Amino acid sequence: MTFLDIRNLYAGIGEKEILKGLSLKINAGEVHAVMGPNGAGKSTLSNVIAGNPAYRVSQGDITFKDKDLLAMTPDMRANEGVFLAFQHPTELPGVSTALFLKTALNAKRKYLGEKELDAVQYMKRLKLRSLALKVTDEMLKRPVNVGFSGGEKKKMETFQMAFLEPDFCILDEMDSGLDVDSLKVVADGINVLRSNTRSFLLITHHHLLLDYIQPDFVHILVNGRIVKSGDRSLALQVEEKGYEEYK
């Protein structure tokens, strides 16, 4: 089944066009990596898929499981199964992480016509997922992302992903700001979520993350377009030669 289908996408911020005719198709169970130099449009791509209103789409379309994604509000996209793990997760002072997670989970269940979890079921689910990702009770009591180190923020993004169980996960520069140990914890957290009914889009500018999370497909994004696609060996070529030949 095709999950994400992007066709000839043009998008940007304000007057500035950043994506210029990007096409990408991701099927259920696949892990795709998009690599590219700074300014290629990687973050624009993830924000446009998630529906950040700061970005504008001028041409092309995106469907998710054959539904028109661009016609949906960001919360609808999330409840349809799209999850964006942010490069720079936003701090929410005064909003407790526990309340935030519960609100998000129940929003999705309500959208899907399922009953809200009661307190016991909710705590069970929370414990199960937090242990694996080394998310402490103390982190859950704090306001969302407030006072978290860079590594803790990325763990929390991965934890939210595990907790909300989306079908399609976009990881925007998941490796930035992570030391090797934290990267391993985060990568392990992601690898256990891999299944033939869930797909991933890894956005990165170097190959290190791809040593831990092995993608099925690698795409090179330069100047707003995908200029080359291949398998994992493409990431290794980039490591050796850089992006120069694609510019």
Added chain:
Amino acid sequence: MKNINNICLVKKNGVYEPADFKTLPSVVEVHKNECFECLFIQTGESIALKVVLKEEGASCDLKCVYFGAESAQKSLVFDVTHAAGKTKSTQTVKGVAADKAKCAFSGTIHILPDAQKCEGTQNHRAVLLSDTAQVQATPELEIYADDVICSHGSAVGPVDKNQLFYLLSRGIDEKTAYQLLLTAFLQDVLPADYHFIVREWLHDRL
């Protein structure tokens, strides 16, 4: 939540208790070592409160959370006079304005010539939910004694777009997202028992 009345709470023995604003004296006088603490939840008309700290050791803590929507025009006036030395006052005001509402806060701290070693602080913050909502803050400090500590601050701005998008991106609908952000913004002033007002007030908006 239309034309709802303001809520006035006055602290007695450490607990806020509902009070009828109309029964408060036109000028609240605070005597030696007493403390007058009150909190307004201003969903309705304008409010003006005048407090005089008459004797040494007197203090007051004035708080208000105001909500303005549609074409409402309302004001909040806090006027505190330090008439004796070693008196202390705080004014903490937070507001939310939506639609075409015009809200004004005017906070005055007078310190009379003989009122040395006083402390007066005033803090105002407001969030605008639309481009057409307006908030005006006018702090006024009239200080005639030279050994006092006084401060004031005010900040008015829109809801943080990144915070809003973060919540939406987790499947939380816009109204609930605003509710979470506004409750978080107001929670240091608004007691938990009254958080429902944020939800009810938002219910008619957006």
